[in-house]
Amino acid sequence: MKKDPIVNATPICQHRIQAIKDAMDVLSGKWKFHILGTLIEGNRLGFMELMREVEGIGTKMLSKELQDLEMNQLITREVMDTKPITVEYSISEKGKSLKPIIDEIAKWGAAYRQAIID
Structure with missing residues (x-):
């Protein structure tokens, strides 16, 4: 026998959970x-610049994450007409809308770290 959800029963709550x-x-x-966060602060960066900034990430993972972020329209990718060909990534307008959220996460993280250290 399956019980009906108690907390998520309202349409407003269901909409919020889906969001x-x-x-x-x-x-x-x-x-x-x-x-x-790096692209919001760093404007336009090439692949290798991002590799240096995002400490610990591998090339395959960075490539996959950049593809995902571009597919979701949070970053833009521009192929430069240079030899050898270079690619630069920048934050899109949709990505910029995440700045307040990223700033709040950073504030929370700093406060959490301080609380744990103390």
Whole structure:
């Protein structure tokens, strides 16, 4: 016998839960916030510059995460007409809308770290 949900029964709550799921699908993973935060602060960066900034990420993972972020329209990718060909990544307008969220996560993280250290 399956019980009816108590907390998520209202349409407003269901809508909110779905919105959270959608956001987490786009932003989930160990590296996406780090990449977005770096691009928000760093303007345009090449692949190797991002590799240096996002400490600990491998080339395959960075490539995959950049593809995901571009597919979800949070970053833009521009192929430069140089030899050898270079690619630069920048934050899109949709990506810029995440700045307040990323700033709040950074504030929370700093306060949490301080509380744990104390």
